[in-house]
Amino acid sequence: TLPAEPSILPVAERTLVLVKPDGVRRGLSGEILRRVxxxxxxxxxxxxxxxxxxxxxxxxAEHEGKPFYQPLVDFMLSGPVLAVxxxxxxxxxxxxxxxxxxxPTVAAPGTIRGDLGRDWGLKVVQNLVHGSDSTESAAREIxxxxxxxx
Ligand code: IDP
Numbered sequence: 001t002l003p004a005e006p007s008i009l010p011v012a013e014r015t016l017v018l019v020k021p022d023g024v025r026r027g028l029s030g031e032i033l034r035r036v037x038x039x040x041x042x043x044x045x046x047x048x049x050x051x052x053x054x055x056x057x058x059x060x061a062e063h064e065g066k067p068f069y070q071p072l073v074d075f076m077l078s079g080p081v082l083a084v085x086x087x088x089x090x091x092x093x094x095x096x097x098x099x100x101x102x103x104p105t106v107a108a109p110g111t112i113r114g115d116l117g118r119d120w121g122l123k124v125v126q127n128l129v130h131g132s133d134s135t136e137s138a139a140r141e142i143x144x145x146x147x148x149x150x
Contacts, residue, residue, distance in 0.1 A: 012089045014044060016141040018130035021079035024048070028116055029082045032129060035098055035112060041088040045146050049083055051076050058144050071124035083145045092138055095131040102127060 017036065019029045029048075037043065051059075056073045063069050086095060100111025104127050107114035113127045120126055132138035143150045 013091045013135065013138070014085050014087045014142060015092045015095050015132045015138045016130070016145055017084040017086050017095055018145075019082035019084070020126065020128055020130060021075065021077075021081060022126040023116075023128040024080050024082055026116075028128065031116070032112055033082075033084070036084070036086050036095065039094065039098060041086045041091050041094065043084060044087045045083075045085040045149060047083050047146070048080050049145075050079075051081050053077065055144060059141060068124050071122070075122075075124045075126060085142055085146060085149065092132055092135065096133065099127075099129050099131050104128070 017032075019032050023029060023032055033043065033046070053073065056076050057064075060069065060072060060076075063072065088094065098112055100107030100113040102113075103119075103125060104113040104117025105119045107117065107127075109115060112129055117126070117128050132141050139150075
């Protein structure tokens with residue numbers, strides 16, 4: 001028998017991907033989305049937007065109180081963010097694998113952060129992308145960035 005058409009395979013997961021302001025500023029949005037699509041994931045929603053302090057406080061609540069928290073929020077407010085919902089089986093783990101380690105200096109070549117990122121000597125790690133880290137985070141974050149989808 002022939003394999004099922006990709007379009008009728010069950011879709012197990014969605015994840016929130018953000019191209020952070022450094023990625024948008026450097027003109028890497030297309031390259032980053034290209035990698036997501038080339039991997040085989042589907043773009044379900046894409047929106048260029050300005051984050052707000054309220055949105056970021058909710059999004060990064062787990063990091064409140066850490067030394068990099070305020071620099072992180074300020075960085076995320078420094079320019080537009082490309083918010084994306086990507087879909088596919090195991091896309092949560094799959095996108096984090098595409099993104100690479102948090103620190104772009106040690107992120108493996110072949111990953112978004114490893115190929116395109118570096119240490120800029122700043123208080124916050126500017127590492128081009130965010131990706132949800134669990135199904136719970138994905139549901140919560142998609143609800144924050146795309147309330148109309150839930
Ligand atoms: P992740 O984005 O790889 O999941 P998290 O630990 O959730 O990493 O941290 C959120 C973001 O905060 C990182 O992507 C990075 O931009 C920033 N960050 C994390 N740890 C540090 C740090 O030790 N110094 C400066 N910035 C950091």
